[in-house]
Amino acid sequence: MHKIDDNLAKVMARIQQAARESGRDPAGVHLLAVSKTRPAAVVEQAWQWGQRRFGENYLQEALEKKQALTHLPDIEWHFIGPIQSNKTRAIAENFDWVHSIDRLKTAQRLSAQRPSTLPALQVCVQVNIDDEATKAGVSLTELPALAKQVAALPNLHLRGLMSIPAPNDDPQHQRATFARLRDALVSLQQQGLTQLDTLSMGMSGDLEAAIASGATMVRVGTDIFGARAPKE
Ligand SMILES: *Cc1c(COP(=O)(O)O)cnc(C)c1O
Numbered sequence: 001m002h003k004i005d006d007n008l009a010k011v012m013a014r015i016q017q018a019a020r021e022s023g024r025d026p027a028g029v030h031l032l033a034v035s036k037t038r039p040a041a042v043v044e045q046a047w048q049w050g051q052r053r054f055g056e057n058y059l060q061e062a063l064e065k066k067q068a069l070t071h072l073p074d075i076e077w078h079f080i081g082p083i084q085s086n087k088t089r090a091i092a093e094n095f096d097w098v099h100s101i102d103r104l105k106t107a108q109r110l111s112a113q114r115p116s117t118l119p120a121l122q123v124c125v126q127v128n129i130d131d132e133a134t135k136a137g138v139s140l141t142e143l144p145a146l147a148k149q150v151a152a153l154p155n156l157h158l159r160g161l162m163s164i165p166a167p168n169d170d171p172q173h174q175r176a177t178f179a180r181l182r183d184a185l186v187s188l189q190q191q192g193l194t195q196l197d198t199l200s201m202g203m204s205g206d207l208e209a210a211i212a213s214g215a216t217m218v219r220v221g222t223d224i225f226g227a228r229a230p231k232e
Pocket residue numbers: 034036057080081164203204205219220221222223
């Protein structure tokens with residue numbers, strides 16, 4: 001009856017099957033519903049179904065939605081878009097997670113601006129895994145230094161890594177790319193960042209490959225909410 005309910009059930013089934021096929025516990029893979037450009041009523045419908053984690057890219061839009069949905073307990077807001085310096089305060093005050101840290105300055109501002117009444121902001125460092133000129137994220141070479149500096153900030157809790165690979169239709173290629181992010185996480189753990197437990201990778205088209213390579217959080221928009229209108 002509700003298309004979004006059906007879609008959520010289908011995406012959850014895909015996650016569970018992909019986890020089982022890789023010999024992983026499906027409970028170790030969380031679904032982040034990417035609700036950018038979707039109205040608050042649609043987020044509420046997904047919440048009614050049982051979805052709790054939502055990802056947003058555009059600050060103003062996200063704040064309006066959050067304001068409209070304060071009556072929903074346990075909802076968790078994740079910021080997954082590029083972060084401009086003048087937006088850090090509002091992000092620090094309003095989100096539970098940030099997946100898109102790629103500069104120390106941004107992390108320092110978020111830590112300084114995180115209200116003391118809130119728990120630490122959960123963060124991931126974004127990695128530009130395919131070294132694309134136009135994509136946000138640090139290179140694998142820059143990653144260890146940034147990760148260690150972010151981990152030392154008082155009001156942030158560094159949880160892991162996030163990446164958006166270059167589009168590629170070949171599942172084997174997708175798995176190999178995601179495995180490079182997993183290897184980078186393992187390497188950081190071995191360098192002393194033992195608290196890292198999150199690989200935010202995989203979207204509508206490649207979540208199976210991401211789970212096969214160790215994803216703990218897949219970020220899915222289109223396959224839950226339908227195609228997005230192109231942003232001008
Ligand atoms: C939009 C977006 C997604 C969701 O992508 P879909 O292909 O719609 O599933 C995931 N992650 C990030 C960072 C995004 O901006």
